[in-house]
Amino acid sequence: MRAKKILFFLVCVPFLLSGCIPSVGQQDMTGKDEYIRGAAAPGFPSVPLYKGAQVVESYGFEGKFGASLITGGDLSRVVKFYSETLPTLGWDASVSASGVNSFTFDIKNQTQQGTIIVNTAADGETTAITISVLPTSQ
Secondary structure: OHHHHHHHHHHHHHHHHHOOOOEOOOOOOOOOOEEEEOOOOOOOOOOEOOOOOEEEEEEEEOOEEEEEEEEOOOHHHHHHHHHHHHHHHOOEEEEEEEEOOEEEEEEEOOOEEEEEEEEEOOOOOOEEEEEEEEEOOO
């Protein structure tokens, strides 16, 4: 009985701790052709997920991934979140203003590169987040 408790502890604690920073995806799979509404496609890279953001749609195909999200969060708070959180998940990131209400993050890690665009949505009230990730060039 004690051995089962120890095994349970060794398996569950790392799993629970890995969920401390929510992310859009958790795995690094390639070659999967998938389009999903309301959830992340299987194998979606581990990109931070702004608290309360809803995945509108996502796709994954041959190691290329994309997602559209919306949130009621303030634009400046969402930009600050990505500026602070991307490095904690191993992403090198640089941000530039694409306009008054639009910011683009160029992101890269050892195996992937992409962009995250954070802007005011068409309704003028919500914040839209667009994520695009693909394998790094060889």
